Amino acid sequence: MLKLYSTRSSGNAYKVRLALAHLRLAFTEIEIDIFAGENRTPEFLALNPEGRVPLLQLEDGTILAESNAILFYLAEDTGLVPAGRRGRAEVLRWMFFEQNNHEPGIAQARFWLREVRGGRELRTHDVDRWMEEGYGALAIMERHLAGRAFFVGESLTVADLALYPHTLLAPEGDFDLAPFDNVRAWLNRVAAQPGHMPMDWRPLRYAA
Template sequence: MITIYGMTNSGNCYKPRLLLAKLGIKFRHVETASGAAGTKSSAFLARNPNGRVPLLEFDDGRVLAESNAMLLYLAEDSRFLPADAYLRALAYQWLFFEQYSHEPYIAVRRALLIMPHRAADATPERLAATLAGGNKALAVMEEQLARTPFFAGDAMTVADIALYAYTHDAEAGGFDLKTYPAVAAWLDRVAADPGHVPIGWTG
């Protein structure tokens, strides 16, 4: 059985759990806190020297880090990874967008506002910068979703799972999703897709 080391309240850790739920694949969840007792422990660093979760571990001891890499691996030969080369490349495009243009703003601003240990980093300048960057990302998403129901076209893919993870809770970061009606409608479509589970679900 696959083991996932992660945090229940992390969007990045939610991504592989959500996909596994939709695929009907059982897994074991190991709650792993940050810091010396968790991600910085010698046992964890032996598995992932980068000291971050999520981390996927196979029965044979092999490991895979980075949430979007996990999505691509788990989605092989499923409906979440298009067979068409161009549509698959579009899914990859949005995965890169999520990591470079979305997560650094929407996820980070959420963390600054709701996680007590991040409060010292929540300076007015940092909050303003993440708000601006997040709204820019949401505007790009709005433009695409006004044209297609999902990011890579007519069907849900790993790109939608990756972008859903933090967008569905963006209001906790102070983003007004009512100003992005196409994004809001897409969130409803993703949540209505078979096998959907909430962020706190661990199998």
């Protein structure tokens, strides 16, 4: 069975869990508590020397890293990845945007303010930069979603699944989504898709 090394509060891990839910793939989930250093044990570093989650272990033991690469792997040849070459390029465009422009600001703000509870004062300069970058990314999403139901084409793709978790969680990083009508409508649309699962979803098979 597929084995997912995941941290429940991680937006990047939620992406993969969402894709697995949509594709109705059974998997064993292994919770890695990064605040307890479980991503720094010799066992975990043997799987991924970078010490990062999520990791997906295939049945033959192969390890796949990087949430968006895992999403593309799982969804190739399914309705979540367009069949055409140009559509795949569009999907990848938004997935690279997510990793280069969206996640760095939004997820770091959330991690520092909400998970570490570090406050604004200790890292005012960084928090200001994360907010600026994050709002810039949200503005690009808002413009792109004008008149569109999903990021690429007419139905849900891995581009939506890649962008959904950190956008949903942005308010935990002090982002105000109120001005972003199209983004909020899109969040609701993604959550209303058949097969969608909330972040606290636990799969039927769960590692002890």
